Amino acid sequence: MEIFAQIGQNRPLMCAALSWLAAQVIKTIIHLLVERKLEWNRLVGMGGMPSSHTAFVFSLCLMMGLQEGFQSPAFAISFALAAVVIYDAMGVRRETGKQGALLNRIVREVLIEGKRITEDELKELVGHTPLEVVGGLILSIIMVVVMA
Secondary structure, eight states, rough: OOHHHHOOOOOOOOHHHHHHHHHHHHHHHHHHHHHOOOGGGGTOOSSSOOOOOHHHHHHHHHHHHHHTTTHHHHHHHHHHHHHHHHHHHHHHHHHHHHHHHHHHIIIIIIIIIIOOOGGGGOOOOOOOOOOHHHHHHHHHHHHHHHHH
């Protein structure tokens, strides 16, 4: 049981976890305000504003810099991790999601409505927009300031 106490005292990890949770709650509230319906699955769902992936890794990165020093290997590792996750959030995950949206449209338009579709339409993207990632960055900075 001591391991759980030690994990709970790990400030960078706790800040990252709370940043993730805050992002999920905020995106659920934003979804409620925009769509006018409460969807509890938004609390654990991916995509939306702000990016919980970005908030998680960037707050971890900043807390490691504050705790261990911005010249430390721990900060360097967490910075590299954050860079990869943020890049992925805007790139690969976005591409995958848009492809799913396009496939749904193809099924509806081609198979059901009998329309033709061009190859140019296969270049869609979904995931996090740059603004959503910036939202995650800002949230992580706020969380680090509060917890530091």
